[in-house]
Amino acid sequence: MGKQLSFAVALNLLTTGFTKGANKANGALRSIQLQVRNLSMAFAAGAIGIGNFTSQIMISVKGMAKATQTLKNVTGDSYSYSNALKFVNEQSKKYNQELIGLTGNYAKFYAAARGSNMSLKDTQNVFDALTQSSTYFNLSADETSGVMLAVTQMMSKGKITAEELRGQLGERLPSAIQIMARALNITTAQLDDMMKKGKLVASEVLPLFGQQLKLETMNFNPNSIEGSINKLRNTITELFATDKMQKLMSGVINTITKAFEVVANNIKNISAGI
Numbered sequence: 001m002g003k004q005l006s007f008a009v010a011l012n013l014l015t016t017g018f019t020k021g022a023n024k025a026n027g028a029l030r031s032i033q034l035q036v037r038n039l040s041m042a043f044a045a046g047a048i049g050i051g052n053f054t055s056q057i058m059i060s061v062k063g064m065a066k067a068t069q070t071l072k073n074v075t076g077d078s079y080s081y082s083n084a085l086k087f088v089n090e091q092s093k094k095y096n097q098e099l100i101g102l103t104g105n106y107a108k109f110y111a112a113a114r115g116s117n118m119s120l121k122d123t124q125n126v127f128d129a130l131t132q133s134s135t136y137f138n139l140s141a142d143e144t145s146g147v148m149l150a151v152t153q154m155m156s157k158g159k160i161t162a163e164e165l166r167g168q169l170g171e172r173l174p175s176a177i178q179i180m181a182r183a184l185n186i187t188t189a190q191l192d193d194m195m196k197k198g199k200l201v202a203s204e205v206l207p208l209f210g211q212q213l214k215l216e217t218m219n220f221n222p223n224s225i226e227g228s229i230n231k232l233r234n235t236i237t238e239l240f241a242t243d244k245m246q247k248l249m250s251g252v253i254n255t256i257t258k259a260f261e262v263v264a265n266n267i268k269n270i271s272a273g274i
Contacts, residue, residue, distance in 0.1 A: 067103035074111040095135040096227030105148040112155040126210035136217035160200035183212035
């Protein structure tokens, strides 16, 4: 009889504790529910399962948090960070480039450019030209990151070398070598010779390359299939990856965790009472 009573009391505690935790989680989730209602209706047709959609939201939130934190670290102060973030957002909207990847790329690009003594204006002009060309050639997010990495490494080394220009940039960005030669008004043979002799200083050459690249890829189409997919991703990112939403989701996760902790403790009490 005593054991039965203990079990009943423990079961009541379990139910009460879980209900309280669930009610708290419900309140926090309600504000998110209002924002995702329309999206959920679209996805309900079966285009994207709710599980995959939730996973993508979490990936976006974590990815954007990491990218913006890196950008904040390299810019050094709130004013520079705010301007850098505004620049990246404008780039993303103008060219329909994936926002999370672009933010991370710009953080690395910014740091390397500052180390090579390139001005902020030249840094943004070169980055803009590379982003435009990625849209022009319909590159994927990974290919765009590869393009940015190649130029970032050029700035870090302080020199334009064949390894980055031919081996990395040239493989992803069509005609990159020829465009570089035209930017300097020399032949590709002369370009190779200057690279071998280490005569191409990154901070001097890259702004010229950016100008030529910008000119030759001006007829870009941001509304390609790749661009449209990126636009959808960015809409989800902008909806969920704000500071306010990140704090809200952290609160929801913590509330749910506490609810399950109550369940776990009550289960232990039930086990002890039987």
